[in-house]
Amino acid sequence: MELYNLSISELKNKLSSGEITAKEINETFKKRISEVDEKIESFLELTDQIKDNEKNDNGLLANIPVAIKDNMSFTEGETTCASKILKGYNPPYNATVVNKLKESGANILGKTNMDEFAMGSSTENSAFQKTKNPWDINRVPGGSSGGSAAAVAAGEVPAALGSDTGGSIRQPAAFCGVVGLKPTYGLVSRYGLVAFASSLDQIGPFTRNVEDSALMMNAISGHDPKDSTSVNREVPDYTKFLNEDVEGMKIGIPKEYFDLDIDEEVEKNIRESIEKLKDAGAVVEEVDLLSAEYSLAAYYIIAPAEASSNLARYDGVRYGQRSEKADDIETMFKNTRSEGFGDEVKRRILLGTYALSSGYYDAFYLKAQKVRTLIKEDFERVFEDYDLLISPTSPSTAFELDSEQTPLEMYHQDIFTVPVNIAGLPAISIPSGFDSKGLPIGLQMIGPHFGEGKILQAAYTLEKILDLDLRPDNLEV
Amino acid sequence: MTKEINKEEVERICDLANLEVSEDEKEKFTEELGEILNYIEKLNELETENVRPTAYPVPLKNVLRKDEVGQSLNQKEALKNAPDKISNQFKVPSIMSEEE
Secondary structure, three states: OOHHHOOHHHHHHHHHOOOOOHHHHHHHHHHHHHHHHHHHOOEEEEOOOOOHHHOOOOOOOOOOEEEEEOOEOOOOOOOOOOOHHHOOOOOOOOOHHHHHHHHOOOEEEEEEOOOHHHOOOOOOOOOOOOOOEOOEOOEOOOOOOHHHHHHHHOOOOOEEEEEEOOOOOHHHHHHHOOEEEEOOOOOEOOOOEOOOOOOOOEEEEEEOOHHHHHHHHHHHEOOOOOOOOOOOOOOOOHHHHOOOOOOOOEEEEEHHHHOOOOOHHHHHHHHHHHHHHHHOOOEEEEEOOOOHHHHHHHHHHHHHHHHHHHHHHOOOOOOOOOOOOOOEHHHHHHHHHHHHOOHHHHHHHHHHHHHHOOOOOHHHHHHHHHHHHHHHHHHHHHHOOOOEEEEEOOOOOOOEOOOOOOHHHHHHHHOOOHHHHHHOOOEEEEEEEEOOOOOEEEEEEEOOOOOHHHHHHHHHHHHHHHOOOOOHHHOOO | OOOOOOHHHHHHHHHHOOOOOOHHHHHHHHHHHHHHHHHHHHHHHOOOOOOOOOOOOOOOOOOOOOOOOOOOOOHHHHHOOOOOEEOOEEOOOEOOOOOO
16 A cells, blocks of 8 residues: 555654655655646645755654645745735745744645635635645635645645634535644644734644644644744643543534535434444533524624735735836835735725724624624533534535635635634534545534644544545545 | 625725725625625624623733844845845835825
8 A cells, every 4th residue: 555545643653663764755745746736736836845954753743744835934935825916925934833843853845725815715716726626626625725635635745734714724624535623723823824814813734534633733732922822821742632432522513503504415424423423422412502604794704804904914015026017106005916816815805994994893893803702602601511512514515616606605615614713712624424426524523712632532533433434545536 | 784885985995905906896896795794784683782892712911022132034034025125125116206
């Protein structure tokens, strides 16, 4: 069996036993990328940087290849956020997570494709290329971290980093049949992550199994003085939660979520997986939660509002592209931004500017922030009695490329993932099965603040029960 | 909240956001933004009179550090990606017109 089918821990074992060498690992994955990426287009840029004097054979991820989403600052190559406006931008510093990966000995093989500035649910909003779903190349990998999800699913790398503001790790993980985790807000440093919505963004790992997810979390979590929103809190060893045990765990099933439009096969599969957890000893009960529609509405004020502020810096002055039609400063700003940003980015900047503008701030932004309090408190109330909540990650499986959905229809792809970011909670998406078209279905587990341990344990247990075969060699890529 | 957004509003916010959009795009955005704003109306179903707003999901306040000089970018690094520069400064087109 080809090495690219192995997990991080399997690779580590074979490395330490001497069965394989670091060089073989590097070559296997680079070969895999060269074989499949022309079709899948996960990568915007390859940056293999193994230098002998930088090798760290003792690190947690020593000699393990990884990929990172192109909105994370890396001094090698470009960081474009899949936008024309940042084409050519070479960061003068590394994101904290990039430094952590390097310190742990990982080999960063490249930057992955995404929706422009992380705005989208299909990776079709990239200014450069459309990534395909390795399970069906006529379908989307999800978004905005579609490149990272597809790269892991296809065995191009055993792990990749993505970012999640409204579901951008979890939804592509569900569409691509991989594990995607969004940590509690503040657990992983945002320093060097190009900001979209500062109160919602978090970086998290894509892996092919839950154990690897725990390993990646060990590598990237922790307080960072350079990120004033990162929490100063001891980080546990997440691998300690990898126990096959849900005996007595109280699992809540949000009634209002399941009342929404969900693809029949997806709902059936999720309910079957929930039953399996019940058979394994978990206590499963229906719970009442505020409708997810309120979270989505609040999100589509808060996120664009914060984005309109965060993207004001792209003005052609200090970095990135500058329009050639620039006789004075005003036209330089206008033309640079109008030429450099895609439609979805413009749409959200306009929405955000409107929500924050004089006369509307109270009605929109302030109202959304108050609703945010209600949503957060609602979750906290439920978590007093329950260990975790389960829902489908997405209402459907991967849809086709060029599906021509309206913006609002596309936003509804994130209906189950968005509430999690609004409340700042941790959540994981794990593969739960397949639909009749052979497309992966994702199950979402939501935990209380800093409850990564609980969701990892439950996810690990379910993964072992389901025992799905998700090896890249099964793909017809 | 207004249910409708008209083209003049779109033009106003384009100005505020330093974006220039074509007539066709203006029409399209007006329609799309209208649809989204309509959806957002549902927040009015929730009573928020005495609710405090949440800015950040973690209860952090006043995260400070000592006023000590630390690491920062040097000038060369900071200017590295400049679209245009003169010696140690970013160069931009004229900010003030002849009359000003």
